[in-house]
Amino acid sequence: MDKFIIEGGTPLKxxxxxxxxxxxxxxxxxxxxxxxxxxxxxxxPRLQDIYTFNNVIRVxxxxxxxxxxxxxxxxxxxxxxxxxxxxxxxxxxxxxxxxLGALVGKxxxxxxxxxxxxxxxxxxxxxxLKGMEAMGIDVELDGGYVIAKADDTLPPASYELSPxxxxxxxxxLLASVLRSEEFTLKNAAKEPDxxxxxxxLVQMGADISGIGTDTxxxxxxxxxxxxxxxxxxxxxxxxxxxIAGAMKPGNELELTGCxxxxxxxxxxxxxxxxxxxxxxxxxxxxxxxxxLKPVSITTDIYPGFPTDxxxxxxxxxxxxxxxxxxxxxxxxxRFSYVPELSRLGAKMHVDKNTVHISGKTMLTGASVMSTDxxxxxxxxxxAMVAEKTTEVLRIYHLDRGYESLEDKLNGVGxxxxxxxxx
Ligand code: EPZ
Numbered sequence: 001m002d003k004f005i006i007e008g009g010t011p012l013k014x015x016x017x018x019x020x021x022x023x024x025x026x027x028x029x030x031x032x033x034x035x036x037x038x039x040x041x042x043x044x045p046r047l048q049d050i051y052t053f054n055n056v057i058r059v060x061x062x063x064x065x066x067x068x069x070x071x072x073x074x075x076x077x078x079x080x081x082x083x084x085x086x087x088x089x090x091x092x093x094x095x096x097x098x099x100l101g102a103l104v105g106k107x108x109x110x111x112x113x114x115x116x117x118x119x120x121x122x123x124x125x126x127x128x129l130k131g132m133e134a135m136g137i138d139v140e141l142d143g144g145y146v147i148a149k150a151d152d153t154l155p156p157a158s159y160e161l162s163p164x165x166x167x168x169x170x171x172x173l174l175a176s177v178l179r180s181e182e183f184t185l186k187n188a189a190k191e192p193d194x195x196x197x198x199x200x201l202v203q204m205g206a207d208i209s210g211i212g213t214d215t216x217x218x219x220x221x222x223x224x225x226x227x228x229x230x231x232x233x234x235x236x237x238x239x240x241x242x243i244a245g246a247m248k249p250g251n252e253l254e255l256t257g258c259x260x261x262x263x264x265x266x267x268x269x270x271x272x273x274x275x276x277x278x279x280x281x282x283x284x285x286x287x288x289x290x291x292l293k294p295v296s297i298t299t300d301i302y303p304g305f306p307t308d309x310x311x312x313x314x315x316x317x318x319x320x321x322x323x324x325x326x327x328x329x330x331x332x333x334r335f336s337y338v339p340e341l342s343r344l345g346a347k348m349h350v351d352k353n354t355v356h357i358s359g360k361t362m363l364t365g366a367s368v369m370s371t372d373x374x375x376x377x378x379x380x381x382x383a384m385v386a387e388k389t390t391e392v393l394r395i396y397h398l399d400r401g402y403e404s405l406e407d408k409l410n411g412v413g414x415x416x417x418x419x420x421x422x
Contacts, residue, residue, distance in 0.1 A: 002399075004392040004406065006383035007415035008365060011250035014412035016241055018257045019045040019403040020071060021234035023095075023308075026053055027170045027197040028229060030098035032075040033062060034106045034178060035204055037226035044073045044231055045403040048396070052093045056085050060103065077226075080107065087113035087144060093400075097125060097167065101174030104137060104148040108179070111147050127161050127168035132175055134159035135183055150179050153220060158184035163330075164214070164301045169194050176218040177206040183218045190214055191302040192262040196232050203227045233282075235262040236374075237402060239309045242266075242286050243316045244381045244409075246275040251288040253412060258282050264303035269295060273320065292316070294324035294359060301330065311337045311378040317357040318346040319385060327354040337375035340368040344386050365390040373401040380405070384414050393421050 020043035029050075032039035044050060046068045054064045054073075060083060063076040085099040090113040103110035115125065129139050129146065136154035140147050157180065161168055169189040176183040188194070190212060198211040204224035210216045238258050245253035260267065260279045267277045267284075274289030294317055299307040307330035314326040318341065328334050332353040341348060344363040348355050363386035370376035376397040383390035395418070398405055406416040 001393070001421050002395050002418055003421035004380060004383070004395050005417045005419055006380065006390045006392065008363070008383055008386035008388065008390060010413050010415055011248055012245060012384070012409070012412045012414060013252050015254040015256060016408050016412060018233045018238050018241075018255055020231040021045070021193065021236075022047050022049055022401050023236070024193040024196045024232040024234075025050060026095040027098060027193060028200045028231065029053055029057065029073070029075060030102040030170070030174055031197055031200055031204070032226065033057065033060070033077045033080060033102040034174065034201070034224045035077055035226040036223050037078065038074055038076040039226040040228045041073045041075070042071060042230045043233070044071050045234065046071065047403055048400045049093050049095070052089065053096060056089045056096045056099060059086065059089065060084070060099070077106075083107050083109050083111060085112040090115050094123060095167070097128065098170055098174060100128065100146055100148055101171035104132070104150050105175040105178050108150045108152065109148070111145050113145050114141075125167070127165045128171045131159045131161070131168055131172045131185070135172065135176055135180055137175060150175070152179070154180045154183070156180075156182040158186065160186035162187060164189050166191050166194060169216070170197060173197060173201065173208070173216070173218065177201055177208070178220060178222075178224065180218055180220055185216045185218070186214065188214050188216045189301065192232060192235060200227065200229050203229065232262070233257050233259050235259065236306065236308045238284070239263065239266055239306065240312050240377055240402075242270055242277070242284065243309065243312045244384065245286040246270060246273055246288050246292065247316050247319050247381060248385045249288050249290045253286045255284045255286065256282065258284050260284060266305065266309070269297060269305065273316070292320040292360070294320035294322040294357075296324045296326065298327040299330050307331055307334060308374055310334060311374045312381060314348065314355050314357060315341060315378040315381050318348065318359050318361050318363065318382065320359040323356070323358045325354050325356045329353065336371040337378045340371070340375070340379055341382055343368055344382050344390065346382070362387065364388055367391040367393060370394040370397040373397050377402060377405070380409070380416070384409070391421075
């Protein structure tokens with residue numbers, strides 16, 4: 001397995017291009033299976049999760065051509081025949097569960113493995129299944145698989161998500177657009193990833209109203225056609241680099257290819273730390289403050305502070321002058337990075353779903369273990385400000401969600417080497 005060897009202490013100065021969004025790409029890849037012709041998606045990032053999902057889509061019989069040097073993907077759904085997604089693939093990546101909505105939505109039958117948990121605990125799919133049952137889909141569990149069956153036309157129905165869920169919203173949209181006379185989804189997720197999926201489905205011919213709000217109304221159409229679509233830039237990668245830029249005095253990053261609209265009030269929060277954040281079109285320039293102020297945050301569903309930036313923000317707060325806290329109200333146990341940061345000298349402790357941080361602490365290199373995607377990138381961010389050398393182990397977690405991470409960071413002055421950790 002690969003590891004990173006990181007020499008800390010050098011300031012980050014320069015330009016980084018933001019890649020296409022992983023979490024926005026996966027739903028529209030699943031959505032392409034609803035079409036009667038091929039779909040072309042550009043700005044797809046070269047990430048392990050994308051390759052994994054390609055394999056899941058190929059297993060059902062679709063053709064997927066991924067020109068990964070040009071981030072361009074063509075999905076031809078016209079020969080889908082095997083309406084199953086197997087455990088050994090679904091367990092590798094939770095978003096493979098979107099195959100349930102895509103297959104039952106298009107072909108009225110699906111047999112899809114329940115996804116596994118993940119490093120920070122169980123991640124249920126009860127809302128996906130209850131929403132489908134409410135829609136009139138027959139859902140049964142058999143040996144770790146979900147078997148879903150739908151009639152050609154499902155009667156008018158509605159369902160309210162509690163709590164709001166990105167994945168359940170995606171799956172219920174995929175299941176309903178070709179099937180449900182009128183399906184009303186309340187407390188739907190409003191993340192940009194969901195908005196992009198709705199816009200893609202409408203471009204394919206779907207009838208969806210309420211896009212961008214927490215109440216979506218879907219009305220059945222008879223068919224959908226393939227489209228050409230340009231995937232959104234990755235707002236979580238962008239937020240990650242903005243936070244990394246704020247962590248060390250002297251850092252100055254220019255981030256290009258951004259969609260600042262998708263950041264909500266995140267830029268304002270970052271300015272409260274003393275960082276300077278200027279936004280010109282699709283370019284965000286960030287300058288670190290000489291003294292980082294402690295700004296406590298609580299995560300929330302969109303447009304609140306994203307849980308996917310929770311670990312990165314807490315890591316930055318180890319460099320703030322004073323005490324602060326980070327509370328996650330979306331995932332109550334997403335703190336596996338805390339013991340690893342403590343090995344570098346951070347002073348943090350977790351109490352229920354809040355991590356309390358005292359800063360500013362000098363971090364010193366050590367060997368640390370990646371546990372999940374966002375925890376891993378936080379360890380890299382800490383290593384870049386730590387004294388001496390840090391080894392970040394099991395960086396396959398990073399390869400799932402950050403395209404060319406070490407190239408991008410080394411391009412602005414970091415000293416990161418990839419090595420085999422044997
Ligand atoms: C998506 O996961 C993202 N993944 C996650 O990003 C992100 O953290 C999450 O949304 C929240 O924004 C992708 O888009 C591929 P949820 P998802 O369903 O859809 C509970 C990353 O780092 N819940 O919105 O699985 C759940 O336990 C990944 O890129 C149920 O109770 O998240 C959580 O507390 C990690 N029952 C809350 O809802 C359900 O059936 C939000 O989860 C489904 C969810």
